[in-house]
Amino acid sequence: MKKLLLALALVFAVPATYAATETKQVCHPAKDKSGKPIKNKDGSVKQNCKTIKVHKKVDSTALPTTPPKK
């Protein structure tokens, strides 16, 4: 029974832990020092890819151009 409870706890707890941090793979063209794209042997542009944490972009409010009167 204890083993069953432990297994159930792991099944539900582990995904909940990972769900807290959302990740995504992003790729951008690789560039040399002069800023030109680096090409593969087949002529396609080489990509630099990495996995990053992503967050929701927050709705924003621009700062007023004039400060508020006191």
Place this chain on the structure above:
Amino acid sequence: MAFKFDFTQQQLAQIIPGNPYLDHWYEALCKILPDYEIDTPRRVAAFLAQCSHESGGFRALKENLNYRPETLVRLWPSHFPNIEVANQYAHNQEAIANRAYANRMGNGDEASGDGFRYCGRGLIQLTGKDNYQAFADSIQTPVEEVPEFLGTFEGAIQSACWFWENANLNTCADNADILTMTKKINGGTIGLEDRTNKFHQALQIFGG
């Protein structure tokens, strides 16, 4: 997501005294900081201390490059090797940024305009196309929209939070290691005393 302590607007008012947009800053901080796990007294105190130092009390969200010729020669001798060259750029912030930040941090050459387009913005002065792009990726937004976003309350804070997360500054905050934190933010130790004082002051305000 929420703070793990009672963070109030009155406390923030003591940390950034006289700021004219206290309501906006408080609301935006409450909305964003917990999502980056900046949620304990030490972490929030360190974040506010560093951001306050970098932005002059949450007042300057864009880098001021309004420099005299002598200052340009002193700050960037490789880009402004003498007064004659510096005289052509002095007090022209766009031209200064385009020259000083050309061909580095992912920016194109001077003529590309990247230097000014991606100059220091936000509470921790995000600078350079590479950093703008990485932040844009993290919030899944086109990089072209980032300069405008950084001029908003939320964008200024979220960009600082992105930098904070990437540099693993919560760990520094947990250890009260302001020196390492300052080196990661500043690249050196400029303002270390002020940053440290602000951290301890904020911590005291939080009762920690």
